[in-house]
Amino acid sequence: MQVTFTAAVAGASGYAGGEVLRLLLGHPEIEVGAVTAHSNVGQRLGEAHPHLLPLADRVFEPTDAATLAGHDVVVLALPHGRSGEIAAALAAAGSDALVLDCGADHRLADAGDWERFYGTAHAGTWPYGLPELILADQGARQRDRLRGARRVAVPGCNVTAVTLALQPGVATGLVDPADVVAVLAVGYSGAGKAAKTHLLAAEALGSLAPYAVGGTHRHVPEIEQNLRAAGAGSVRLSFTPVLAPVSRGILATVTAPLTAGISPATVRAAWEQYYADEPFVHLLPEGTWPTTAMVTGANTALVQVAVDERAGRVVALCAIDNLVKGTAGAAVQSMNLALGLPETAGLCTVGVAP
Template sequence: MSLTVAVAGASGYAGGELLRLLAAHPEFEVTTVTAHSNAGQKLGTVQPHLRSMADLTLVETTPETLAGHDIVFLALPHGASGPVTAGLGDDALVVDCGADHRLEDEADWAAYYGGDYAGAWTYGLPELVLDGGSTQRDKLVGARRIAVPGCNATAVTLALAPGIRAGVIDADDIVAVLAVGTSGAGKSLRADLLYSEQTGSAVPYAVGGSHRHNPEIRQNLGAAGGTDVTMSFTPVLVPMSRGILATATAKLAGGIRPADVRSAWELAYANEPFVHLLPEGTSPRSGDTTGANTALIGVAVDEASGRVVTVTAIDNLVKGTAGAAIQSANIALGLPEAMGLPVDGVAP
């Protein structure tokens, strides 16, 4: 028997991507979709590409409309999930794609987000390697409340955590520069996201350590065994609708030979269905992950500078958000982890 699903924030990019993937899931049945300003409209009016669900009517996002479902996916603005989830009981599996439940340190929440702190939930990045030798996947089994990682945090974490856990790179001088598609900024109307403003230009934002994914990345790399994690993280908005290409570098640890570096990533991701280490000497393209729940990683050693260089590609709306949410829900419910999730991208 199918599990009933509600998707809150179904009119946005993340909500729409959740619905696109859920439509192909053999065990999940979407029965309720909610929105704010678009409540009362047919889903097909605001998400015309979702033909199989076009006749669903968007309703208001309240604990009452979300109650009674087996699974609730939240794709709401930051700060909006906490008040909604407080009104849901313990029966449903609740998966939050927003930031409200990612951070373990209340001081980090206050510094980067502000407002009421809603508490940390089980973190939904199964492939995160942990210092003790396990992965975050073990903690997701049987979870009833899951916080989906930020898309930039996913890319940088997957890029560097294996090297930190294996001790082949240091965590005290990380530099990450990310080329990010415009859908990562959401669907709201903003002058700086207009086609004429973005086309033909690359624009850095949140320069100087102010991006809200900073504490999340440091939290993850600390869980992988990093001490005194310091990072310079700069995202750059580029004229593509979706995707992230993250170049992250770290110092080669003392006594580590360049020839020994690659094995850390090979060991970490050898059996992962969605995180793939590319052959030596190759790097991914962001477009190779479009529409897929995959992370493609290239690893190299810059011997002249004594640094390890990683290049990671993900689709910010799939592996960076909706795909991670469904993957984590599959694990929590004891379903096959890859159920309903694509590994093949869309080209050209």
């Protein structure tokens, strides 16, 4: 198929940027353009991503509007707080590119939430890049808002896992969103590539380490925002991520009180109904539990739901690859919708095993 769009990737030396490049290399209608970085400017891309052989001899260019302008698509895989400045510079330069922000800068609708959790001025709100998000007040999905968009805020990886696990129960009123508890096992690539002592193999291997405990994680307001979109009147969330000694993957275990009088069969039917036609979200057969190994390298979210009748709670689980469905895959999926391409173009549901 003829290549019809060019895409630049900013922050291409990091894990998320590298994963975006891997997916774009397999996309039938995308040609990779400029690859930019900050501290790696002037280095060969192969030094940072030796697995991306077709791009190994490319050289990282500076991350600025002059380099990124002129492309049909610009993917920003930058640290939080950096995307707003670059996006504004692109607009000032007259670029009409589709811009996808893999950082957090444009995800939150409430400026107060941004300022409380990130501590800087809010850069604004863009269309939210989770196509499967249920919009309860419209009887639709978020993908309808992404068609033709020119700016897209890619969700946080933990947010995607928690949202996809629980949202059918919220949308149907089968669970009480005022008492949601989410505990996640998260692979170390989610912490980025920066050299930090607690991320060294000597510290991480053979150890589970909780972080951002007690409601301090920056993904909390984003999860709450999504559950409100799915129909929650108010949300109270206890969210605890735990670093697990794996490079990729998130396994989210999310529980909430079951509405009185609801049977386990009714609960399962709701998840079946909402995910029956989704190309990347799959409800597993009863008794089969999702694992991170099942989704490694794939743009797949595997979901399971059960009822703990003694506790009176729904238990919903979701496994994703944090770098694919959690970040780069979500960007490509949203890009496809925005450009009028098939939503599944360049994306795979086949994982890597063992």
